[in-house]
Amino acid sequence: MPIPDRVFLLGPLLKGVSRSFYLTLRILPAGMRDPVGLAYLLARAADTIADTALIPPPQRLALLLALRARVNGADDGGELVRRLAAEVASQQTLSDEKVLLESIGPALDVLDQLAGADREAVRGIVTTLTEGMEFDLRTFPDERSGQVAALPAMADLDRYTYLVAGCVGEFWTTMTYAHLPGTLQAPPAVMLARGVRFGKALQMVNVLRDCGKDLRIGRCYLPAEVMDRYAFVPQDLLAPANSARARPMLCELVRVALDHFREAIAYTLAIPRTAVRLRLACLWPILIGLETLLLLVENDAWLDPARVSKVSRGKVYRVLAGSVALVMADGALRAWMRGRIARIEARLA
Structure with a gap:
């Protein structure tokens, strides 16, 4: 295929691999789209490397570390590009993922073309996200081993959610201050801290929603510290019939997620009402995340990977339409989101 250029990378390819996140990217103000989109592409490529189970974990880790080094300016003479095409792209069943891995060279060229501050910000976020992927590869057993390992403590879960999502909130906030100066009136330290909690909220939804699926590849993100209080071990959670008995543990972790969502x-709501695009880009993941949590607490088989709590496409479109109608109405938005939290909390009693 022809060498992808900036337009292809940040247009059709990004749309192909980003799925629902592409909606958020499209609504972003123009100056933020390229660095945020490129960061997503590079992180998605790294995630594909880390998740390709047909490749042994040590080999995946070596490729991941090589990509991190290349993102940060190391020159390997094109060795990484060749290895990704030969060792990883050939293993992909999804064509967009294959094209992405074959497009790492042009993507790195686009990174080099970014303005200095944007380039360093993209390097920083990709570095932290790949540290989260490295954490997975070093912490959990090979997906094909039949073994299951759990994170030891809540502090480990908190660190994990920062590495894979909380750091994105920081990056997003940094990009906002850089490309939309004067938009955020709150002090940067306040917004950066809130941005971290924003990312952690979304990742807690992923952890709880995908628990049944993750267990079957040897990964239990529910901490042993929490499971011990309810007399569980990771292997117990492999049985969907234990969903009811494990519900108090689910409720405890949903409360953690809700604190982050607040x-x-x-x-x-600290984003001015006039910054409509930026507001919508933040509203959509919050609203869809809360809808997912509501489905989760209403799911009496939440540990069953065949009954995953997923918001329907129709519901997503209704949420998007409702948010557009209310985007400038602080009171109505606050009532909507607090109402969803109240419904979730009512099911936790």
């Missing part, structure tokens, strides 16, 4: 709401 900070995400504060973050979003």
Whole structure:
């Protein structure tokens, strides 16, 4: 295929691999789209490397570290590009993922073309996200081993959610201050901290929603510290029939997620009503995340990977339409989001 250029990378290819996140990217103000989109592409390529189970974990880790080094300016003479095409792209069943891995060279060229501050910000976020992927590869057993390992403590879960999502909130906030100066009136330290909690909220949803699936590849993100209080070990959670007995543990972790979501709401409502695009880009993941949590607490088989709590496409479109109608109405937005939290909390009693 022809060498992809900037337009292809940040247009059709990004749309092909980013799925629902592409909606958020499209609504972003123009100056933020390229660095945020490129960061997503590079992180998605790294994630594909880390998740390709047909490749042994040590080989995946070596490729991941090589990509991190290349993102940060190391020159390997094109060795990484060749290895990704030969060792990883050939293993992909999804064509967009294959094209992405074959497009790493041009993507790195686009990174080099970014303005200095944007380039360093993209390097920083990709570095931290790949540290989260490295954490997975070093912490959990090979997906094909039949073994399951759990994170030891809540502090480990908190660190993990920062590495894979909380750091994105920081990056997003940094990009906002850089490309939309004067938009955020709150002090940067306040917004950066809220941005971290925003990302952690979304990742807690992923952890709880995908628990059944993750267990079957040997990964239990529910901390042993929490499971011990409810007399569980990771292997117990492999049985969907234990969903009811494990519900108190689910409720405890949903409360943690809701605390993060309250900070995400504060973050979003601190964005001026006139910054419509930026507001919508923040509202959509919050609203869809809360809808997912509501489905989760209403799911009496939440540990069953065949009954994953997923918001329907129709519901997503209704949420998007409702948010557009209310985007400039702080009171109505606050009532909507608090109402969703109240419904979730009512099911936790």
